[in-house]
Amino acid sequence: MSSSSPVRTRFAPSPTGFLHIGGARTALFSWAYARRHGGQFVLRIEDTDVARSTPEAVQAILDGMKWLGLEHDEGPFYQMQRMDRYKEVIQQMLAAGTAYYCYTSAEELEQIREEQRARGEKPRYDGRWRPEAGKTLPEPPAGVTPVVRFRNPVGGSVAWEDLVKGRIEIANAELDDFIIARGDGTPTYNFCVVVDDWDMGITQVIRGDDHVNNTPRQINVLQALGAAVPQYAHLSMILGDDGTKLSKRHGAVSVMQYDEEGYLPDAVINYLARLGWSHGDDEIFSREQFVEWFDLDHITPSAAQFNTEKLKWLNAQYIKKADDGYLAAQVASRLARRGVDPEAGPALERVVALYKDRATNLNELADAAELFCVELHPAPEVLAQHLTPVAIAALKGLHDRFAAAEWEKTALNQAIKDTMAEHGLKMPQVAIPLRVAVLGVPQTPSIDAVLEVLDRERVLKRLARYLG
Incomplete structure (x- = not known):
């Protein structure tokens, strides 16, 4: 990638669940990098997993992005709407010899792998349908619908300078000829991602380090297509308060849960910005300041640890500094959802001004305001x-x-x-x-x-x- 290329980043979630904290941090860093460099931030919905992707999950992602204020410049693009383009590229690769039909059945594949395990080898596709000079391929068996495999380079290695992890190099001998289109013609995840990044001109791919193993395959396909290879930055995972991988039992179900629990989006953004990235000792900063400071050099390659108490403290600081009118509007909507008339008491701006210094979240502010609107009967x-x-x-x-x-x-x-x-x-x-x-x-x-x-x-x- 030439240094003069305009920066284009993307956030590409799969709509198989909510937008969670890990995804939100990836989106934030991708958004901030684009903003910092005057570039474009693209939103892409990777919905090829038809069995698990739902419209509700798509909406949950869009709602989460909107609540966080991470506006995209292009998209959302949906992979399911780009199937014709993927199939077109597969046909081009078949014609160019960088991909080929493979008629190996699932049973044969399992037998190959069992034999390899017995010999102490890494189980993998053995290339039996891979065209080679001087190699005679058998007649395609009747009644078998072939898959399409990528013709991975045999020798050498694939390497990249990861913007977070440093140089990563994988021998091509470690990679087999992976499937890019299934028997029914539907393209696979690793292939769709490559075509999307190519077509959309993505210059920096910022994503979780669970994708590191996909990167060498994707780089090889990009090179086979003659496409520019983006820079990659793989973010380490986020651990829960207890030091284990962040999961639902840590409350990390959905970004929108933080809205329900009374967090301000700016506080969540500030907290996410500090998860694995830092700017000296600065703890509290606006999103504008974050964009001005943000770079990929100061992302730590080690796992970041989520600290709920720190987030609560940060939220309290944001509530203290927030405009009374803004807080009053937030409290009014919460009271209305409880069935309490926000107009039944004194002006909410005056109430929140009284309580904002002692509240850690908007729900506590709403609890206090409710006492002014409704005559409670003590126990x-x-x-x-x-x-x-x-x-x-x-x-x-x-x-x-x-x-x-x-x-x-x-x-x-x-x-x-x-x-x-x-x-x-x-x-x-x-x-x-x-x-x-x-x-x-x-x-x-x-x-x-x-x-x-x-x-x-x-x-x-x-x-x-x-x-x-």
């Missing part, structure tokens, strides 16, 4: 513990003072202090029963700030329920 044991006869007497005095007070924090704080003095009580002996009476919980931010936001009418109405 009998909570009432018995906090709304004692002494507390009720103090709340009656407070009710009268609140009815006449100017409705702002300083005046409300003074009303509480006057009530404490009148009844000979300490702040918690008044403030905690007051919290239970107006919000149903014993702990909130500063009570005068809570009262100011809740407003006089609601406070007096909620207090009155307990004053007989």
Whole structure:
């Protein structure tokens, strides 16, 4: 690839499940590399596994990409819609002699492999239908539909400078003539990927290191086609908190699960950016800053470890810095999904401003906001513990003072202090029963700030329920 080629990266998930954290990191790095170099980011859906690919999974991938804000410049392209193109290239390869028909049955293949294992050899296709100079091939057996195999080079090796792992070299003798089209004519994964990367002009293939074994085969096919070979960057896997491969039991089911759990997309992006890549000691940075800094030189070749507590901490930092209007909109949609009218309480911007410094996710913010919208009835044991006869007497005095007070924090704080003095009580002996009476919980931010936001009418109405 010449250094002057415009950068074109791609994200090519298989729609056999959700967009998970590993896939999202691959998409992020591919997107960021394209953005960093003023290039194009292509989205391709590799849906040739018809038995396992579903429209729901395609939509889940598109939803996940949209939620993360990883917009693509081209696509989504679907491999199932490109079948004619793959078959056209296969015919060209058959004509050029870089591919050939193979009539070996599944039973024969298994027998070949058993014999090879018995001899202590690596089980592989033995090339019996591979055309060679001076070799006479048998007549094709009747009734057998052939597969098409790639005529892999015999000698030498295939090598590439992996942008993450360094130089990788595989002897061609290690690779057999793999199938590029099945008996029914459908092309195989490794072949479709090659044609797609070629047709789409992909210059950097950034993907998980589970694809390293596919790379030498794909490079050989590209070279047989006379196509430019992209640069490859293979990202190490992500481990769970416990050091084992990230899986469903770590909660890594879907990127959209993080939305459900109240994470901000920018926090998830920031966290994913730090999974296996770093910029000095910087921990918190915008996606714009990430794009400006991102390169493939600082990706660690060792596995990255997912840390749920670190993600929670990062999310809390993003919530603290977030615009109140944005947070209010997020909280409003969460309340509506719970069947709570977000308009039933005070302005949500004012509520989230009170709680954003103590929330680690949007669901906690919504829990707090719900108390302002809905009159909760505390459990009998909570009432018995906090709304004692002494507390009720103090709340009656407070009710009268609140009815006449100017409705702002300083005046409300003074009303509480006057009530404490009148009844000979300490702040918690008044403030905690007051919290239970107006919000149903014993702990909130500063009570005068809570009262100011809740407003006089609601406070007096909620207090009155307990004053007989």
